[in-house]
Amino acid sequence: SQTIHQWPATLVQPVGSPLSLECTVEGTSNPNLYWYRQAAGRGLQLLFYSVGIGQISSEVPQNLSASRPQDRQFILSSKKLLLSDSGFYLCAWSPRGGTDTQYFGPGTRLTVL
């Protein structure tokens, strides 16, 4: 069966510091990968998606970036965090060429102070 991991689970960072969140998927090959952000009291917002290694598409212009160095690894980064980057970050995967259903990871709670 497939499993999706995210770490860290929680993170408290000062404004202006860098960020690196990691997501890995097990038990599948060539998945589509997604990064979402869920702000308090708001719905999930798609940030990035990837259909393959090195292929990243951005949905929302911001100071965040994403990379996919390996087939089942997805990384969310920032060079300098803003207060507005605080939120719950969720990674998701969907099977390539299969159903469009997306399966979410456990999430990372980021607080920028």
Place this chain on the structure above:
Amino acid sequence: EDQVTQSPEALRLQEGESSSLNCSYTVSGLRGLFWYRQDPGKGPEFLFTLYSAGEEKEKERLKATLTKKESFLHITAPKPEDSATYLCAVQGEPGNTGKLIFGQGTTLQVKP
């Protein structure tokens, strides 16, 4: 613009009191409608995918239905462990991005 609206925002039920959650959507060509359950501090857990009007799916006390404009999540004889936030999302055409448009969710509390 694709849009999803869920109602009510919050719902309190007594154990055993059946009810329905609503998800109204506007999308240019529905590719799929998805229901998720989210517990506090956790990632959304997949419940159902519906693809066409008239389709219904069931899982334990939950039943999801779909029309051309909305979806309902019916909860029959709920138990306290059904307490969670229920999220609805749609995917429109073209589907090559896989982008899901989420509603704000309905927070359900079931009291014993």
